[in-house]
Amino acid sequence: MNNACQTPKEEDIRPAAMTETFDPMRSPSGRTAMRWLPRGQSAVWLIGAFIVAAMVAAPIVAVAWIAFFPTENIWPHLASTMLPRYLKNTGILMLGVGIGVTLIGVSSAWVVTMCRLPGKRFFEWAMLLPMAVPAYIVAYVYTDLLEYAGPLQGMLRDIFGWQSAADYWFPDIRTKGGAIIVLSLTLYPYVYMLARAAFLSQSICAIEAARILGRSAWSSFLTVALPLARPAIVVGVVIALMETLNDFGTIDFFAVHTLTAGIFNVWLGMGNAGGAAQIALTMLAVVIALMVIERYSRRRQRFHDTTSRFQELPGYELTPLAKAGALAVCILPIVLGFVVPSLVLIYYSIGYFDQSWTADFFEFAGNSLLVSGLATLVAVGCAIFMAYALRLFPQPLLKFFVRLSSVGYAVPGAVLAIGVLIPFARFDNALDALMRDTFGVSTGLLLSGTVFALVFAYAVRFMAVSYGSIEAALGKVRPSMDDAARTLGASPWGTLKRIHFPMVRGGILAASVLVFVDGMKELPATLILRPFNFDTLATHVYQFAKDEMIEHAALGALTIVLVGVVPVIMLSRAISKSRPGHSGQS
Amino acid sequence: MISLRKTVFGLVVSAMGLSTLSAAHAAEEVNVYSLRQPFLIEPMFKRFTEETGIRVNTLFSQSGLVERIKHEGRNTPADLLLTVDIGRIQDAVDADIAQPIESPVLDANIPDQFRDENKLWVGMTTRARVLYTSLDRVEPDAITTYEELADPKWKGRICVRSAMHVYNIALIASMIAHHGEEETKTWLTAVKDNLARKPQGADTDQIEAVAQGVCDVAIGNSYYYGKMLDDPNKADAAKQVRIVFPNQGDRGTHVNISGVALMKHAPNKENAIKLVEFLSSAEAQHMYADINFEYPVKPGVAWSEQVRAWGTFVHDDLPLNTVAANRGAAIRLIDEVGFNE
Numbered sequence: 001m002n003n004a005c006q007t008p009k010e011e012d013i014r015p016a017a018m019t020e021t022f023d024p025m026r027s028p029s030g031r032t033a034m035r036w037l038p039r040g041q042s043a044v045w046l047i048g049a050f051i052v053a054a055m056v057a058a059p060i061v062a063v064a065w066i067a068f069f070p071t072e073n074i075w076p077h078l079a080s081t082m083l084p085r086y087l088k089n090t091g092i093l094m095l096g097v098g099i100g101v102t103l104i105g106v107s108s109a110w111v112v113t114m115c116r117l118p119g120k121r122f123f124e125w126a127m128l129l130p131m132a133v134p135a136y137i138v139a140y141v142y143t144d145l146l147e148y149a150g151p152l153q154g155m156l157r158d159i160f161g162w163q164s165a166a167d168y169w170f171p172d173i174r175t176k177g178g179a180i181i182v183l184s185l186t187l188y189p190y191v192y193m194l195a196r197a198a199f200l201s202q203s204i205c206a207i208e209a210a211r212i213l214g215r216s217a218w219s220s221f222l223t224v225a226l227p228l229a230r231p232a233i234v235v236g237v238v239i240a241l242m243e244t245l246n247d248f249g250t251i252d253f254f255a256v257h258t259l260t261a262g263i264f265n266v267w268l269g270m271g272n273a274g275g276a277a278q279i280a281l282t283m284l285a286v287v288i289a290l291m292v293i294e295r296y297s298r299r300r301q302r303f304h305d306t307t308s309r310f311q312e313l314p315g316y317e318l319t320p321l322a323k324a325g326a327l328a329v330c331i332l333p334i335v336l337g338f339v340v341p342s343l344v345l346i347y348y349s350i351g352y353f354d355q356s357w358t359a360d361f362f363e364f365a366g367n368s369l370l371v372s373g374l375a376t377l378v379a380v381g382c383a384i385f386m387a388y389a390l391r392l393f394p395q396p397l398l399k400f401f402v403r404l405s406s407v408g409y410a411v412p413g414a415v416l417a418i419g420v421l422i423p424f425a426r427f428d429n430a431l432d433a434l435m436r437d438t439f440g441v442s443t444g445l446l447l448s449g450t451v452f453a454l455v456f457a458y459a460v461r462f463m464a465v466s467y468g469s470i471e472a473a474l475g476k477v478r479p480s481m482d483d484a485a486r487t488l489g490a491s492p493w494g495t496l497k498r499i500h501f502p503m504v505r506g507g508i509l510a511a512s513v514l515v516f517v518d519g520m521k522e523l524p525a526t527l528i529l530r531p532f533n534f535d536t537l538a539t540h541v542y543q544f545a546k547d548e549m550i551e552h553a554a555l556g557a558l559t560i561v562l563v564g565v566v567p568v569i570m571l572s573r574a575i576s577k578s579r580p581g582h583s584g585q586s
Numbered sequence: 587m588i589s590l591r592k593t594v595f596g597l598v599v600s601a602m603g604l605s606t607l608s609a610a611h612a613a614e615e616v617n618v619y620s621l622r623q624p625f626l627i628e629p630m631f632k633r634f635t636e637e638t639g640i641r642v643n644t645l646f647s648q649s650g651l652v653e654r655i656k657h658e659g660r661n662t663p664a665d666l667l668l669t670v671d672i673g674r675i676q677d678a679v680d681a682d683i684a685q686p687i688e689s690p691v692l693d694a695n696i697p698d699q700f701r702d703e704n705k706l707w708v709g710m711t712t713r714a715r716v717l718y719t720s721l722d723r724v725e726p727d728a729i730t731t732y733e734e735l736a737d738p739k740w741k742g743r744i745c746v747r748s749a750m751h752v753y754n755i756a757l758i759a760s761m762i763a764h765h766g767e768e769e770t771k772t773w774l775t776a777v778k779d780n781l782a783r784k785p786q787g788a789d790t791d792q793i794e795a796v797a798q799g800v801c802d803v804a805i806g807n808s809y810y811y812g813k814m815l816d817d818p819n820k821a822d823a824a825k826q827v828r829i830v831f832p833n834q835g836d837r838g839t840h841v842n843i844s845g846v847a848l849m850k851h852a853p854n855k856e857n858a859i860k861l862v863e864f865l866s867s868a869e870a871q872h873m874y875a876d877i878n879f880e881y882p883v884k885p886g887v888a889w890s891e892q893v894r895a896w897g898t899f900v901h902d903d904l905p906l907n908t909v910a911a912n913r914g915a916a917i918r919l920i921d922e923v924g925f926n927e
Contacts (some may be wrong), residue, residue, distance in 0.1 A: 007615060077918060078921075079919065079926070080922075081921035082919075082921045082924070083927055085924070127638070147793065148798040148800065149794075149798065163799070164798065164799025165798050165799045165800045166799050166800075172783075174786050174787075181595075226823050242685075254786070255748065255784055255785060255786035255787075255926070257926060257927065264649070265750050265917070266648070268649055268752075269752075269917050270917055271673075271680065271913075272916065273653060295591045350901075414650055415830065416651050417650055418653050418654075420648055421650075421654055421657050422657050424661065425657040425658050426657075428658075428661060429658075429659050429660070429661055432661055442661070444656060444661045444663075445661045446660070447664065448657075448658055449654075449658070449663065450659075453830075513860075526647075527646070527647035527649075527650070527653075528647050528649065528650035528651070528653075528654060530645065531645075532617060532643035532644065532645050532663070533643050533644060533645075534645075538773050539646075543623045543624060543625065543646065546623070546648075
C-alpha cells in the first residue's frame with residue numbers, strides 16, 4: 001500500500017471526498033418511478049420506516065399536544081420577567097459548551113490519530129473515558145473538592161492562616177462558568193469519537209496532496225482534514241449541545257437559570273405542564289433551526305470517499321514543545337473528566353463499602369444492564385432501519401418523520417417521559433375499555449409502568465445519538481456500491497447485510513456504545529416511568545446525591561462509570577480497526 | 587402476580603389466560619407513589635407490613651407522578667400519593683386525581699389545621715421553616731421575625747436555597763396571605779438585596795454556609811438541623827448555629843406538612859386507608875419524629891430528644907389551603923423580583 005498515493009487515477013486527482021458525486025437517487029431516470037411505488041420487499045422498508053419513525057416521534061407529538069392545554073398563558077409573565085435571563089443563560093451555556101467540546105474533542109482526536117505520541121495507543125481509548133461519568137456526579141465531586149469545607153480551600157486556609165470565607169476570594173464553581181467546564185469535560189468525547197472516526201476514514205492522499213501543493217501541516221489540517229470531517233464533527237457537537245439543553249441535574253446543582261430550569265419552574269412551581277411543554281417545544285424549534293442552517297450551509301457538498309486506497313497514517317513527528325502541548329491536550333481532559341471524579345468515588349466507596357455492598361446493589365446493577373441493553377438493541381435496530389429506508393427512498397415526508405423522531409434528545413428527560421406516558425396510557429386504557437365492553441374482562445395497564453415502556457423511552461431519548469452515528473457512517477458509503485449490488489441482483493436486505501453492515505460496522509458499534517452508556521446514566525425518564533420497587537443504579541445514586549449524601553451511593557456511581565468504561569474500550573478498538581485498509585496491527 | 591404482570595411478558599401472560607388476572611389482586615398490597623425519598627419512609631412501611639401482612643409497593647420520583655396518575659386514568663395502580671409539602675398535594679387535588687379519605691381514626695388523630703376540609707388530603711408530619719443564625723456573629727435576639735430579614739443591617743449576610751423550591755414558595759405564599767402582594771414584594775426585594783450569594787444548594791448547605799462565615803443568617807426547615815447534628819461529618823457545622831423560631835411574639839412560625847392523598851381510582855382502597863391510619867398512629871408518628879426529626883401531627887406523641895431540646899414554639903395558624911392558594915402569586919413575585927439571579 002505504500003505507493004498508493006503516487007499513482008493517482010483520474011478520480012483521485014480531485015480532493016477525495018468533497019466532489020459532487022453522481023447521485024443516482026436524484027436522477028430523474030425511469031427507475032425513479034419504481035422507487036415511489038415499491039413492490040414486495042421494498043414496500044416493507046418504506047412502510048416499516050414510516051411506522052417506526054411515527055412510533056419514535058409519538059412522544060414528541062404528545063408533548064406538542066400537552067402544549068395546547070396550558071393552565072394559563074405563561075408568556076406575558078415570562079417575557080416581562082425571567083425569559084430574557086433564561087435565553088441569555090442558555091445562549092451563553094450552549095456557546096461555551098459548544099466551543100469547549102469542539103476545542104477539546106477535535107484537537108485531541110487530531111493529535112491522537114495523526115501524530116506520533118508516547119502512549120498513543122492508550123490515549124486512543126482513554127480519551128473516551130469521561131463519557132462514562134454522569135455530568136451531575138462530576139458536578140458534585142468538584143463542588144465537594146472546591147467548596148469552602150473541601151480539601152483545597154482547607155489547605156489554603158492552613159497555609160495562609162485565613163479564618164473564614166470573608167478573608168479571601170476563591171472562584172465559585174456553582175456558576176455558569178463551572179457548568180460550562182463540567183459539561184464540556186463530560187460531553188467532549190462525543191466530538192472526539194466522531195471526529196476521530198472521520199479522521200481515520202479519510203484517505204491520507206487528500207492531506208498529502210495538500211502538503212505537496214505547498215500547504216503547511218497546520219494549514220492542510222484547517223483547509224482539508226477539518227472540512228472533510230465536518231459532518232461528523234457537527235453531529236458530535238449537536239449531540240453535545242442537545243445533551244446540554246436536556247441537562248437538568250448539573251444546571252440545577254449549579255443554580256444556572258437556563259430555559260430548562262424555566263421548564264421545571266413552570267411545570268413544578270406553577271403546576272403548568274402545558275406551559276412547560278411550550279417552552280420545551282420552543283427549545284426544540286431552536287435546535288431544529290440550527291440543524292437546518294448547518295445542513296443548508298453544506299447543501300452542495302457530498303462527503304463520500306471516492307477512493308478506496310488507504311495507506312498507514314503518517315504519524316507526524318512533533319517538536320518537543322509541540323509534543324508537550326499535544327500531551328497536555330490529551331491528558332488534561334482525562335484527568336479532570338475521569339481520573340479525579342473516579343478517585344473521589346473510590347475513596348467514598350471504600351468508606352461506605354459495608355453499607356453499599358448489599359443484595360440490592362446487584363439487583364440495581366442488573367436492572368441497569370437489562371434496560372440499557374434492551375434499549376441499545378431497540379434504538380440501534382430502529383436507527384439502522386430508518387437510515388437505510390431513507391437511503392432507499394429519500395422521500396421528503398419520510399425524511400421529516402425521521403428527523404422528528406431524533407429531536408427527542410434535546411428535550412429534558414422528564415418532559416419526554418410525560419410524552420411517552422401519554423400514548424402508552426391511551427393505548428392501555430383504550431384496550432382495557434374495549435375488553436371490558438366486549439368480554440367483560442379488564443386488562444388494566446398492560447404496557448404503562450412496565451420495563452417495556454422504560455425501554456421504549458430510552459430508545460426514543462437516545463435515538464438522536466444512535467441515528468446520528470449510523471446516518472453519518474452510512475453516508476460515507478458511495479451510492480454506486482448500492483447500485484452495483486442491486487444491479488447484480490441483491491435485494492435491499494441482501495445489500496444491507498452484505499455491503500453496508502461490513503462497511504458501517506464502526507458506526508453501528510459507536511451507536512451501540514453511546515446508547516448503552518447513556519442508558520446506564522439515564523435518570524429523569526426512569527424515575528417517572530419505572531415499575532414499582534424498581535431501581536437502577538442511577539435512580540439509587542440519585543436519591544442520595546440529591547441531598548448531597550453521595551458518599552452513601554458512591555459504589556453505585558462508580559459502577560455506572562466502570563460498566564460504561566468496558567464498552568468504551570471495546571468501541572475504541574473497533575474504531576481503530578474500522579479504518580479501511582487497516583492491517584489490524586498498527 | 588401483579589409484579590409478573592408488570593413485566594415485558596405481561597402481554598403474553600394476559601393473552602394466554604385472561605382469567606388469571608382476577609388472581610392478580612389476591613396478594614394483599616398497597617401501592618404508593620411518593621415524592622419523598624424512599625429511605626425516609628421505608629422504616630414506617632416495613633413496620634406496617636410486619637403488623638398487617640400488607641405489602642407496600644413504592645415508586646419514588648420528584649416530578650411527573652401527578653401526570654402519570656392522571657394519564658393512567660381509571661386503571662392506575664396508584665393508591666396513595668405522598669408529598670413533601672402542601673403545594674404538591676394541592677396539585678394532585680387540582681388535577682382531580684384524589685378522593686376523600688373517610689376515616690374516624692384520622693379524624694381523631696389529626697388536628698383540623700393539618701387536614702383538608704373536604705378530606706382530600708391529610709398531613710402526616712409538620713416541619714417549621716426556621717432561621718439559623720451564627721452563634722459567634724449574631725446576638726441571640728438580633729432577629730426574631732421573617733419581616734426582619736428585609737432589614738438593611740443584614741445586607742450581604744443572608745443565605746437561602748432557590749426561591750422556586752416548594753418550601754420557599756410556601757413561605758412567601760404565607761407572607762402574601764398576611765401582608766398582601768404589594769408589601770410582600772417590597773419585603774422580597776429587600777431580602778434579595780440582603781443575600782450573601784445567589785440562591786443555591788439545599789437547606790443543609792445554608793446552615794453550612796453560616797458555619798463557614800459565608801453568611802450570618804440562613805433560612806431552612808427544622809429537621810435538617812436535627813439530621814446534621816446526628817451526622818458525625820456535619821455535626822460540627824450545625825453546632826456553630828442556633829435555631830430561631832420566627833414570629834413567636836405574633837402569628838407564629840410558618841409550618842408546612844408532608845402529606846398524603848388517596849387516589850380516586852385506588853385499586854386497594856381499604857389497604858390504603860389502613861396504611862394512612864397506621865401512619866397517623868402513635869407508633870408511626872413516633873418513628874417519624876425519631877428518625878426524621880419532624881414534628882408529629884398527632885397531639886401527645888413525644889418528639890425526638892433532639893427536637894425537644896430546641897424548645898416548643900407557636901406555629902402560624904394560617905390554613906394550609908390558603909397557603910396553597912397563594913402559590914401562583916408567590917411565584918409571580920419571585921420572578922418579578924428576579925430573586926434567584
